[in-house]
Amino acid sequence: MIDVVLPCLDEAEALPWVLQRMPAGYRPIVVDNGSTDGSDRVAAEHGALVVREPLRGFGAACHAGLLAASAEIVCFMDADASLDPRQLPLVTGPVAAGTSDLVLGRRVAEAGAWPAHARLGNAVLARGLRRRAGVPVHDLGPMRACRRTALLDLELADRRFGYPLEMVLRAAAAGWRVGEVAVRYLPRAGRSKVTGTVRGTLRAVADMRAVMAAHAHGQRTTIPA
Template sequence: MRPTGDRVIDVVLPCLDEALALPWVLKRMPPGYRPIVVDNGSADGSADVAAAYGATVVREPVRGFGAACHAGLMAAVADVVCFMDADASLDPRELPLVSGPVVAGEADLVLGRRVPAGAGAWPAHARLGNAVLARRLRRRSGVPVRDLGPMRACRREELVGLGVEDRRFGYPLETVLRAAAAGWRVTERDVRYHPRAGRSKVTGTVRGTLRAVADMRAVLAAHR
């Protein structure tokens, strides 16, 4: 489903040193989807690249994935907001797959379930950590999700109302936990997951994955 008429969907892209990936990402943004690149302290000119390709640029000096997501959410003005990584691992042309059910009123939160589209797209250590957390989330919340994927969509005001507090890698997990507690209809849609441009700060290393898993475990513990 694509936005129709005057409808615009804001797309929040947390960004840390993604100058190489941003042109590919921003050129593939579908009509009606407005990119908001949140620069989280890049040293490679990412903010300038984003501006050159027509994105709204927000600067968030406080480091952290959740801090960048929150800053983008606060800058968004559209009724429906999407989130996705800025590293070219996800194709913006698939945003309508996750935003469509929200626009149609069929779901309150849609997560993009990542399906690897090439060798090396999703390292084994990262996939295992995600699977363990998703299983714990299912048990804790009853929400039948299989992936805590970074592409997602929901309504902006409702998300603000959830009061998500984590400003690190636990932000996506806390969003789902709070959404489930609030009775939101949460579902998934398959999206292709490509080998990213450059090295990931999270999935590219075991250390990065362990850091993200630790943040998410802390969120689970806080929401018992």
């Protein structure tokens, strides 16, 4: 079994498609982060393990799902139908085979799936990763896989949008083999709360820049109250 952590905030519209396409042997863990649209009920009706995380923040939801997971290999992916769960074996395969320790899905976007401002922000952060940390990635892909116990040992501290970047930085510092594979990126279902808006993208980039700066100075990210 492989556990799949799905951070969720008001994704009732997208969840049925996502959960119905979960591959055999992959257990979805939907972490409800304060939804008001019945996302938790929809997730439960479609067979997901539902975890409720009252502390708002993308990293808080991801970490709650990690703590709830029990499988040796754990995945993370968005719950908004922008990523196809049927492509999860692409990111878990190298981890299961022992050829990579952390695999990120490098997004190949369909028309309208990835706004220009979000794509640019992601490219800048990825370039910073390559230059400062020597990590050979081109996308801070939201679909990713690694071994659960090893990830817990990294003691990630960020609880906002810096969590995915901190994961890669700390993994690289610990000597992990980090790789990426191409995955399809689809127009999301419903209204975007982050990358679909300039404000949301700027907020995510700011969180990630703070993580990058803290890492450069040998500091741990401070968990916001």
